[in-house]
Amino acid sequence: MRGILDRLYLASGYLACICLALIGLSIIGQIAGRFVHITFDATEISGFFMAASTFLGLAYTFTTDSHIRVNLLISHLGTRGRKVAELWCSLLAAVAGGYWTWQTASMVLVSIEVHDVSPGLMAVPFWIPQSALVIGIGVFTIACIDEFFQVLHGKDPDFADAEAHALGDLDAVAFAKTQEGPAR
Amino acid sequence: MNELVLTTTVLGTLFFLLATGVWIGLSLLITGFVAVFFFAPTDPGQLLATSVWDASWNWAMTALPLFIWMGEILFRTRLSEDMFKGLSPWLGWLPGRLLHVNILGCGVMAAVSGSSAVTCATIGRMSFPELAARKYPEGMSIGTLAGSGTLGLLIPPSIMMIVYGIITQTSIGRLFIAGVVPGVMMIGLFMAYTMAWSLLHPDQIPDNDINMSFSEKLWASRRLLPVIALILLVLGSIYAGVATPTEAAVMGVVGSFALAMTTGSLSFATVRESMLGALRTSCMIGFILAGAAFVSMAMNFTGLPLVLAAWVNTLGLGPIGLIVMLTGLYMVLGCFLDGTSMIVITAPVVMPMIEHAGIDPLWFGIYIVLVVEMAQITPPVGFNLYVLQGMTGRNIFTIGFYALPLFFLMCAAVVLVAVFPQIALWLPSTMLDAR
Numbered sequence A: 001m002r003g004i005l006d007r008l009y010l011a012s013g014y015l016a017c018i019c020l021a022l023i024g025l026s027i028i029g030q031i032a033g034r035f036v037h038i039t040f041d042a043t044e045i046s047g048f049f050m051a052a053s054t055f056l057g058l059a060y061t062f063t064t065d066s067h068i069r070v071n072l073l074i075s076h077l078g079t080r081g082r083k084v085a086e087l088w089c090s091l092l093a094a095v096a097g098g099y100w101t102w103q104t105a106s107m108v109l110v111s112i113e114v115h116d117v118s119p120g121l122m123a124v125p126f127w128i129p130q131s132a133l134v135i136g137i138g139v140f141t142i143a144c145i146d147e148f149f150q151v152l153h154g155k156d157p158d159f160a161d162a163e164a165h166a167l168g169d170l171d172a173v174a175f176a177k178t179q180e181g182p183a184r
Numbered sequence B: 001m002n003e004l005v006l007t008t009t010v011l012g013t014l015f016f017l018l019a020t021g022v023w024i025g026l027s028l029l030i031t032g033f034v035a036v037f038f039f040a041p042t043d044p045g046q047l048l049a050t051s052v053w054d055a056s057w058n059w060a061m062t063a064l065p066l067f068i069w070m071g072e073i074l075f076r077t078r079l080s081e082d083m084f085k086g087l088s089p090w091l092g093w094l095p096g097r098l099l100h101v102n103i104l105g106c107g108v109m110a111a112v113s114g115s116s117a118v119t120c121a122t123i124g125r126m127s128f129p130e131l132a133a134r135k136y137p138e139g140m141s142i143g144t145l146a147g148s149g150t151l152g153l154l155i156p157p158s159i160m161m162i163v164y165g166i167i168t169q170t171s172i173g174r175l176f177i178a179g180v181v182p183g184v185m186m187i188g189l190f191m192a193y194t195m196a197w198s199l200l201h202p203d204q205i206p207d208n209d210i211n212m213s214f215s216e217k218l219w220a221s222r223r224l225l226p227v228i229a230l231i232l233l234v235l236g237s238i239y240a241g242v243a244t245p246t247e248a249a250v251m252g253v254v255g256s257f258a259l260a261m262t263t264g265s266l267s268f269a270t271v272r273e274s275m276l277g278a279l280r281t282s283c284m285i286g287f288i289l290a291g292a293a294f295v296s297m298a299m300n301f302t303g304l305p306l307v308l309a310a311w312v313n314t315l316g317l318g319p320i321g322l323i324v325m326l327t328g329l330y331m332v333l334g335c336f337l338d339g340t341s342m343i344v345i346t347a348p349v350v351m352p353m354i355e356h357a358g359i360d361p362l363w364f365g366i367y368i369v370l371v372v373e374m375a376q377i378t379p380p381v382g383f384n385l386y387v388l389q390g391m392t393g394r395n396i397f398t399i400g401f402y403a404l405p406l407f408f409l410m411c412a413a414v415v416l417v418a419v420f421p422q423i424a425l426w427l428p429s430t431m432l433d434a435r
Helices: A002-035 A042-056 A058-063 A079-113 A127-152 A159-168 A170-178 B002-019 B024-039 B044-056 B059-075 B079-091 B099-110 B116-133 B138-149 B159-168 B172-178 B180-200 B214-239 B245-262 B268-302 B304-314 B318-333 B339-356 B361-376 B383-392 B396-402 B404-419 B422-429
Strands: none
Touching: A002 A042, A002 A058, A002 A127, A002 B059, A002 B245, A002 B268, A042 A058, A042 A127, A042 B044, A042 B059, A042 B268, A058 A127, A058 B268, A079 A127, A079 B024, A079 B044, A127 B044, B002 B024, B002 B268, B002 B304, B024 B044, B024 B268, B024 B339, B044 B268, B059 B116, B059 B159, B059 B245, B059 B268, B079 B099, B079 B116, B079 B214, B099 B116, B099 B138, B099 B180, B099 B214, B116 B138, B116 B383, B138 B180, B138 B383, B138 B396, B138 B404, B159 B172, B159 B268, B159 B339, B159 B361, B172 B180, B172 B214, B172 B245, B172 B361, B172 B422, B180 B404, B180 B422, B214 B245, B268 B304, B268 B339, B304 B339, B318 B339, B318 B361, B318 B404, B339 B361, B361 B383, B361 B404, B361 B422, B383 B396, B396 B404, B404 B422
């Protein structure tokens, strides 16, 4: 079960990475099209990839502790207090995530029903990119439920590091720590 | 009375959620829900889904992950070494000598990276050990790194400006160009301070150990050419109006890959790590922006921003009083919030006040970035401090103390930009195509 869940988050993260690359590729297509006088408007499609990338990556970002939070107060609590705080946060996130998934899914159903398409040249049916949101937020909700039960079963909530992880500068900090001397 | 209940409920919910450690994006979503559920005659669920969706496929926002990705690629190249070896031969004669590598190196790196922590880490990981080996005073070495690292936010491209541009619907291209002159001014202030300090403490600065002829120096700085070309490509195309910030960001990503390839640091692992790193950052910001989209929509339904703007209006502060008050507010918020969250959380309430006071949102963007930069180097919350803590092993408050003189220089810069708004506004007014 553990393995399946971790692979789910990572798969969702890789999918988000592919969408990130596709934002770039669609814009390269637009620039290239300009030189050969072919109209290819990437404005909409790159936006759709952007939305997909953001939401498909939510769970992966969550499990790597990269979502930012204020821990000025809770980091000063004892182990027990931190555990209670983490249970409260993840339970709230799971409930809110579930509600968010449900509302987004019902928006997609409406889009299908009324055949809502994007205003640009490509006229993309809105339900296609919107589905990425439902999947992303859904996986995020699973990750929140997962976190709740992990903490309940004794996982130590690690707030101290989560602070430094913020703004994705996790890499910069981690890298700086591993560098003993100058990087050659 | 009803307005008082509204204000206390909404702000109370937000503060309670933030204080108990709920992720910021989620705190915003829940606060928005509470506001609509209790105070607006509409269905919160559909408003949540549609406002998040509408905000998430915004064209301007696509520049965000791309510029982050560009910085993540460059961070993993040999750029940090090239920058040190290319810059140091020219700076040996200045009072303060190689300390200026920190400042100028960060200035150059800031022009290809949108994050101050990435800027700080890229330059610091090479120059800090080199300076320590040459026995430069540690306080100055760490202080200049912490201070100049913040240039990453002020000198374009800048993640903070993209976030501000999206939230307030200000042109990101113009914001970028507006940051150039204040950024150069900050470099000047930092260098002047370093020179003055070194002239006052001549015994603490080691002798110049670089003995190179002019042609050797020129040959050493060939290493700077790729990064300069990258800066000209990205910023030049925005300034000339031939590319939107998003298109410039794509060219930047391609250019960074080319740079990584020519310096032999391009591998499958580099690509993968840079993408996952960029994803974590852009996803984290995207979540906050999604929360902000819903909460600002909810706020408009409840009318809270107008209530607060009207209240501030009754204080009769005038533009200068308002700016002074906001500076104080951001200094306090900066003690427990990061820059992105500060801008995003305050914008729905602060922007109506700014517009009402007749302050140019473009100028305010530069002002807010400067203030956020100051918050970046004040403990206990500040990302440059975390990076330097990881790199040097010093306590976060010690690093904050080393950076204190540069903090005061930034205060001076804020005053200068407030007294002479043309510092920020002149260059964008000369842009060929005001996008």
